[in-house]
Amino acid sequence: MKRDVCFILNGEPVKASIEPHVTLLHMLREVFDLTGAKEGCGGGECGACTVLVNNKPMNACLILAVEADGLDILTVEGLSNGLELDELQQTFIDHAALQCGYCTPGMIMSAKALLMKNPTPTEDQVVKAISGNLCRCTGYKKIVEAVMDISNRNLGS
Amino acid sequence: MRIVGTSINRVDGVKKVTGALKYVDDIKFHGMLYVAVKRSPYPHARILEVDTKGAEALEGVKAVITGQDVPNRAGLYLEDKTFLATDKVRYKGEAVAAVAAETKEIAEAALAYIRVDYEELPAVTNAVEGLKSEAPLVHPDLGQYKWGPIFFPEPGTNISNHYKIRKGDIEKGFEEADYIVENSFYVPHIQHCPIENHSAIAQMDADGSITLWASCQSPYAVRKALSVAFDLPLNKLRVISPAVGGGFGGKAGTTLEGIVIPLAKKTKGRPVKLTYSREDEFVNSFVRQGMHATIKTGIRKDGKISAVKNTFIWDGGAYTEYGVNIVRAGGYASTGPYDIPNVWTDSICVYTNHPVGGPYRGFGMSEIHFAIEQNIDMLAEKIGMSPIEIRKINGLRPGGKNATGQIVDVCGLQECLEDVAKHIDFNRKESGSQPHKVRGKGIACGYKAPSMPNDVASSAIIKMNEDGSFHLLVSAQDIGQGSDTVLIQMAAEALSIPPQKITIKTGDTDYTPYEWQTVASRITYCAGNAVLKACEDIKEQLLELAQLRLGVSKRDLVLKDEYVVSKIIPGKGVAMKELALGLSMADGSGIHGPIIGRGAFIPPNVRNTDKQTGQGEKPVAFWTYGCQGVEIEVDIETGKIDVLKVASCFDVGKVINPKLVEGQVEGGIVQGLGSALFEELILENGIAKNPSFVDYKIPTADDMPEMIINFVENPEETGPYGARGVGEPCMVPAAPAIANAVYDAIGIRMNSLPITAEKVLKALKEKSSVL
Numbered sequence: 014m015k016r017d018v019c020f021i022l023n024g025e026p027v028k029a030s031i032e033p034h035v036t037l038l039h040m041l042r043e044v045f046d047l048t049g050a051k052e053g054c055g056g057g058e059c060g061a062c063t064v065l066v067n068n069k070p071m072n073a074c075l076i077l078a079v080e081a082d083g084l085d086i087l088t089v090e091g092l093s094n095g096l097e098l099d100e101l102q103q104t105f106i107d108h109a110a111l112q113c114g115y116c117t118p119g120m121i122m123s124a125k126a127l128l129m130k131n132p133t134p135t136e137d138q139v140v141k142a143i144s145g146n147l148c149r150c151t152g153y154k155k156i157v158e159a160v161m162d163i164s165n166r167n168l169g170s
Numbered sequence: 171m172r173i174v175g176t177s178i179n180r181v182d183g184v185k186k187v188t189g190a191l192k193y194v195d196d197i198k199f200h201g202m203l204y205v206a207v208k209r210s211p212y213p214h215a216r217i218l219e220v221d222t223k224g225a226e227a228l229e230g231v232k233a234v235i236t237g238q239d240v241p242n243r244a245g246l247y248l249e250d251k252t253f254l255a256t257d258k259v260r261y262k263g264e265a266v267a268a269v270a271a272e273t274k275e276i277a278e279a280a281l282a283y284i285r286v287d288y289e290e291l292p293a294v295t296n297a298v299e300g301l302k303s304e305a306p307l308v309h310p311d312l313g314q315y316k317w318g319p320i321f322f323p324e325p326g327t328n329i330s331n332h333y334k335i336r337k338g339d340i341e342k343g344f345e346e347a348d349y350i351v352e353n354s355f356y357v358p359h360i361q362h363c364p365i366e367n368h369s370a371i372a373q374m375d376a377d378g379s380i381t382l383w384a385s386c387q388s389p390y391a392v393r394k395a396l397s398v399a400f401d402l403p404l405n406k407l408r409v410i411s412p413a414v415g416g417g418f419g420g421k422a423g424t425t426l427e428g429i430v431i432p433l434a435k436k437t438k439g440r441p442v443k444l445t446y447s448r449e450d451e452f453v454n455s456f457v458r459q460g461m462h463a464t465i466k467t468g469i470r471k472d473g474k475i476s477a478v479k480n481t482f483i484w485d486g487g488a489y490t491e492y493g494v495n496i497v498r499a500g501g502y503a504s505t506g507p508y509d510i511p512n513v514w515t516d517s518i519c520v521y522t523n524h525p526v527g528g529p530y531r532g533f534g535m536s537e538i539h540f541a542i543e544q545n546i547d548m549l550a551e552k553i554g555m556s557p558i559e560i561r562k563i564n565g566l567r568p569g570g571k572n573a574t575g576q577i578v579d580v581c582g583l584q585e586c587l588e589d590v591a592k593h594i595d596f597n598r599k600e601s602g603s604q605p606h607k608v609r610g611k612g613i614a615c616g617y618k619a620p621s622m623p624n625d626v627a628s629s630a631i632i633k634m635n636e637d638g639s640f641h642l643l644v645s646a647q648d649i650g651q652g653s654d655t656v657l658i659q660m661a662a663e664a665l666s667i668p669p670q671k672i673t674i675k676t677g678d679t680d681y682t683p684y685e686w687q688t689v690a691s692r693i694t695y696c697a698g699n700a701v702l703k704a705c706e707d708i709k710e711q712l713l714e715l716a717q718l719r720l721g722v723s724k725r726d727l728v729l730k731d732e733y734v735v736s737k738i739i740p741g742k743g744v745a746m747k748e749l750a751l752g753l754s755m756a757d758g759s760g761i762h763g764p765i766i767g768r769g770a771f772i773p774p775n776v777r778n779t780d781k782q783t784g785q786g787e788k789p790v791a792f793w794t795y796g797c798q799g800v801e802i803e804v805d806i807e808t809g810k811i812d813v814l815k816v817a818s819c820f821d822v823g824k825v826i827n828p829k830l831v832e833g834q835v836e837g838g839i840v841q842g843l844g845s846a847l848f849e850e851l852i853l854e855n856g857i858a859k860n861p862s863f864v865d866y867k868i869p870t871a872d873d874m875p876e877m878i879i880n881f882v883e884n885p886e887e888t889g890p891y892g893a894r895g896v897g898e899p900c901m902v903p904a905a906p907a908i909a910n911a912v913y914d915a916i917g918i919r920m921n922s923l924p925i926t927a928e929k930v931l932k933a934l935k936e937k938s939s940v941l
């Protein structure tokens with residue numbers, strides 16, 4: 014039996030009618046066509062599906078869609094404003110912090126959550142914040158550098 | 171040069187950071203059906219009967235197929251596989267039947283209604299055992315399969331390729347030695363673990379032609395294999411690879427594509443999609459083959475290696491259509507980057523009832539170097555020489571000869587070795603950060619050539635637009651390595667235009683021109699050359715028209731900053747864009763038409779090696795040499811290894827984009843670190859025990875070492891701007907360098923991967939009980 018869920022998605026109130034066993038990830042991808050969050054494992058182990066739930070990074074593959082009721086969900090698609098990229102997105106590009114790009118939306122959301130909580134994280138804090146996001150391409154170095162670039166900028170300002 | 175050699179941003183960056191790029195699993199079509207696959211529960215069994223009637227009767231099920239729907243054998247180098255099992259199953263997980271249904275849930279539920287009767291057969295679960303005469307045969311019909319002329323299967327056995335090197339006089343080489351040492355090593359199966367699992371969608375048009383969207387590295391190779399499997403003419407099969415979320419070789423061949431096509435033939439035009447689960451990815455795509463190595467070496471007191479005899483036995487898995495070439499590469503590179511006068515190598519591919527072995531970044535090289543580079547350190551210790559010195563003495567240099575007898579032309583190995591020794595401060599002993607921690611340093615060299623047939627082709631088309639912008643069309647796939655960006659840089663440099671004026675389009679066999687495969691670290695070199703030739707073609711046309719327009723001889727014209735200008739008369743020139751559609755004459759007529767450049771490339775003069783000896787003048791397009799050094803810390807209470815620092819140096823000929831190549835090497839190092847410390851697909855009686863990220867760990871940000879990435883640039887004569895590939899070579903020395911550092915730290919030789927904390931702890935305990 015389908016159930017109604019109402020929540021905030023990338024700043025807009027939305028509504029969906031959804032089977033109770035469907036995951037948030039599935040709903041985002043299939044119902045709302047927001048395919049930025051990816052399924053890499055479906056079991057909470059890779060972080061490719063990371064979205065922000067009330068500003069906290071969560072694996073959307075582990076949350077049921079119906080649990081989203083009343084929550085505030087931010088996906089990678091909600092970060093940029095039209096053609097204008099979020100500062101973190103631009104920094105990822107500038108530092109070549111992405112290769113195949115499959116981990117990138119999840120990685121950016123984890124880093125974003127950290128920066129929202131703590132605008133000037135240390136390198137150790139950055140590493141910790143993204144250690145649940147697997148990337149098979151980059152070796153992580155440039156990802157950490159990208160986030161630290163923002164941290165340093167925030168520290169300077 | 172103004173564009174080549176600079177760190178411009180990735181051209182695919184915006185699409186990737188916004189989540190806008192559509193990978194195959196992100197694509198949805200109206201009326202799409204979803205697939206589930208019935209797989210074999212046994213590693214080896216005869217199929218007696220498959221009954222699909224129950225599944226077909228279910229509501230929502232639109233098509234069911236079995237092996238009978240895909241009878242043709244296909245494969246890249248050896249046509250030994252069918253996409254669904256026909257007569258028997260050869261590994262646990264092999265596809266036996268598949269269902270397309272309205273939803274994934276229905277498709278999955280339908281599997282329970284397919285009945286398969288099997289007669290279990292004894293399985294080959296170890297490659298060395300598989301060589302024995304009493305071993306069960308995995309492919310009794312091997313003699314009837316088709317294969318390429320550079321492979322040597324032995325029908326009637328489990329050997330699908332036996333590649334030999336017979337160089338010099340091995341007996342004499344051992345006679346000349348002061349010491350003869352024999353060491354054995356084992357490299358287990360690992361998996362590529364791209365974060366994107368395989369995905370494919372097929373759709374049949376009303377005229378019977380098929381369109382396939384697949385997360386594949388090599389749309390043309392995929393098209394060819396599928397056309398054989400399904401008797402489809404190439405002009406009736408369109409393969410589109412919209413984006414690839416990491417390949418590392420795992421998406422180079424064909425896997426699930428062969429399941430969606432026969433289903434699509436039965437669904438009356440409705441598209442059919444199959445996306446692998448992570449477990450499927452671990453077991454049912456490709457794995458890196460396991461390998462048993464034995465190296466017997468003769469060495470003189472002065473450090474010169476006089477003879478080496480290698481036996482590499484590869485666990486090819488159930489089908490080796492691709493694996494036979496890995497074994498060939500392991501054979502022709504079997505000395506490592508060393509100049510050894512007498513060599514005897516048997517590199518043998520063995521069918522087993524294991525998951526299918528396939529190309530994995532480094533293609534045989536990571537495996538053999540794990541053995542070779544530890545062996546070199548062991549030899550050095552034997553004669554009381556430093557690991558650096560022995561590599562200096564035996565390492566290849568220009569003028570030297572490699573395993574195939576080829577004379578080395580360019581080779582920066584010695585420079586790389588020096589650079590790494592310096593940056594890792596190799597001779598300095600470091601003390602541990604805590605009393606129960608000890609430090610060690612290790613170094614390893616490596617080399618790799620593109621492992622591909624000699625005459626594989628690349629092509630490129632560049633179309634000029636009326637406003638002076640361009641479209642570059644290639645089928646080289648950007649799988650993360652940055653080829654889109656690098657190929658644009660090369661074209662922009664050649665045409666003297668800003669890189670932003672070029673849009674690249676890839677991966678559609680109906681529209682983008684032929685590329686053999688995106689593998690083997692060959693794209694910068696092969697596709698790069700094709701792009702440069704297409705630019706030459708454009709340039710030729712522009713100069714021809716400008717000559718008429720300006721009344722200046724073409725000899726005296728050059729392309730400069732979007733203009734064709736005279737080299738002699740300052741200020742004389744014409745904007746390139748004015749010639750984009752041809753030349754308008756004074757009388758109002760026009761000539762030539764749109765400017766379109768076409769480039770084609772095959773690596774020059776690469777020839778087969780001798781069948782009996784493996785010797786040849788130029789068996790590969792080029793070699794990439796390099797070296798890595800590591801510093802590690804071992805916790806002797808827990809056995810845990812931390813890799814603290816890695817210094818890397820490769821001779822890439824010419825760095826096209828410093829930032830991108832650095833990133834590629836960093837990724838290769840960390841992937842190598844994973845294979846060194848934690849990764850193994852554990853196979854027990856043919857059954858994978860850990861096909862998930864819970865039980866199979868890959869490196870996280872926490873495992874990242876400090877990395878110092880350097881390059882030397884000895885130009886490749888035939889390379890575009892002197893460049894050669896490095897995407898795979900950068901992973902090759904990582905694992906043996908770590909193993910050598912472990913020995914340096916705790917005096918224990920780790921002969922097999924991965925070097926887990928448990929293994930280290932056990933070895934430490936054994937050692938202390940002996941002392």
Ligand code: FES
Binds near residue numbers: 051052057074
């Ligand atoms: S898909 Fe959610 S953590 Fe992997």
Ligand code: FES
Binds near residue numbers: 151
């Ligand atoms: S960029 Fe490919 S997985 Fe991270």
